[in-house]
Amino acid sequence: MVTSQKDLLMNKQANNFFKKSPLVHCITNEVTCESMANALLYVNSKPIMAVDEREFKELFEQTDGLLLNLGHLSINRQEQLLAASQEALHTNKPTVIDVVGVSASSLRKKLALTLLENKPTVVKGNTSEMRNLCGLKSSGRGVDGDSSDQEKASLQELSETLKKWTQQYPATSFLATGETDIIVTPHTSYYLKNGVAELDQMTGTGDIVGALIASLLGQGIESEMSLVGAVSYFNLCGESALTHCKKPLGMADFRHELFNELSRLYKKDDWWQQVKGERI
Numbered sequence: 531m532v533t534s535q536k537d538l539l540m541n542k543q544a545n546n547f548f549k550k551s552p553l554v555h556c557i558t559n560e561v562t563c564e565s566m567a568n569a570l571l572y573v574n575s576k577p578i579m580a581v582d583e584r585e586f587k588e589l590f591e592q593t594d595g596l597l598l599n600l601g602h603l604s605i606n607r608q609e610q611l612l613a614a615s616q617e618a619l620h621t622n623k624p625t626v627i628d629v630v631g632v633s634a635s636s637l638r639k640k641l642a643l644t645l646l647e648n649k650p651t652v653v654k655g656n657t658s659e660m661r662n663l664c665g666l667k668s669s670g671r672g673v674d675g676d677s678s679d680q681e682k683a684s685l686q687e688l689s690e691t692l693k694k695w696t697q698q699y700p701a702t703s704f705l706a707t708g709e710t711d712i713i714v715t716p717h718t719s720y721y722l723k724n725g726v727a728e729l730d731q732m733t734g735t736g737d738i739v740g741a742l743i744a745s746l747l748g749q750g751i752e753s754e755m756s757l758v759g760a761v762s763y764f765n766l767c768g769e770s771a772l773t774h775c776k777k778p779l780g781m782a783d784f785r786h787e788l789f790n791e792l793s794r795l796y797k798k799d800d801w802w803q804q805v806k807g808e809r810i
């Protein structure tokens with residue numbers, strides 16, 4: 531069943547996305563840190579990339595949202611992520627955990643599961659990472675997802691497992707990305723169907739989606755709408771970017787156009803009319 535935009539909650543509220551300018555604190559990987567900071571600025575948000583625990587107390591008094599990305603793990607980074615997650619729990623800060631590379635090492639998986647205990651607002655990863663996190667068979671390699679984990683039966687198995695997880699972790703909503711995105715909140719679940727394959731051939735797309743979710747949460751938008759909104763917005767930017775590229779496609783052109791679209795699509799009324807998906 532493909533539902534209408536109204537059912538997908540992409541109602542007039544979506545026209546208010548990115549009108550506010552939340553300060554988003556990101557502890558993220560060095561690979562895509564600059565792309566993430568610029569993506570946030572392009573949607574009228576303010577990024578601060580800060581990892582020194584001695585600053586956290588003061589920073590948490592100013593920030594609207596927190597993004598914790600496991601992409602570049604080290605002993606120091608683990609301590610920073612744990613300290614920020616503790617502070618977020620104590621200050622009720624809207625928090626997104628991106629479980630980058632969780633299928634690659636047991637160290638990342640253990641850390642992700644520890645962070646989950648601190649009641650983050652959202653836990654996200656690509657479909658292979660989220661399957662691994664849930665203890666399901668996963669074909670992910672490194673930080674990349676595998677299309678075999680996107681087969682219909684695998685998506686269904688993951689969404690059903692995540693629904694059980696929301697009973698165990700009622701403060702948290704979950705997102706698994708890929709050609710089809712799965713969103714599972716304690717109340718509702720969705721498959722979302724926007725985007726283009728080129729988004730999988732560029733590093734940092736998932737990282738940026740995590741930051742956009744933190745931005746929407748930081749604008750006071752509740753979890754379900756922030757998740758549907760951030761994924762759909764980013765994927766519609768990808769669709770539009772592709773139409774602006776000359777053929778044969780060069781990925782550097784696609785990247786350029788994707789960032790252009792991030793900075794302008796939200797200024798168009800009713801951009802959300804093109805959202806595709808279904809409640810499950």
Ligand SMILES: Nc1ncnc2c1ncn2[C@@H]1O[C@H](COP(=O)(O)OP(=O)(O)OP(=O)(O)O)[C@@H](O)[C@H]1O
Pocket residue numbers: 630655656657673674675707708709710711724725726727728729730732733734735736737738739761764765
């Ligand atoms: N084949 C595809 N078709 C349509 N959209 C896609 C496809 N692959 C990824 N996307 C979209 O691209 C975004 C990033 O998803 P992806 O699963 O590639 O994240 P990721 O693996 O965490 O990325 P990265 O590790 O590079 O940050 C999501 O919004 C997702 O919906």
Ligand SMILES: Cc1ncsc1CCO
Pocket residue numbers: 559561562601602630631673733734737
């Ligand atoms: C390639 C890569 N390695 C660690 S993080 C990262 C960026 C995608 O998340």
Ligand SMILES: [Mg+2]
Pocket residue numbers: 628630631655656673736737
């Ligand atoms: Mg990722």
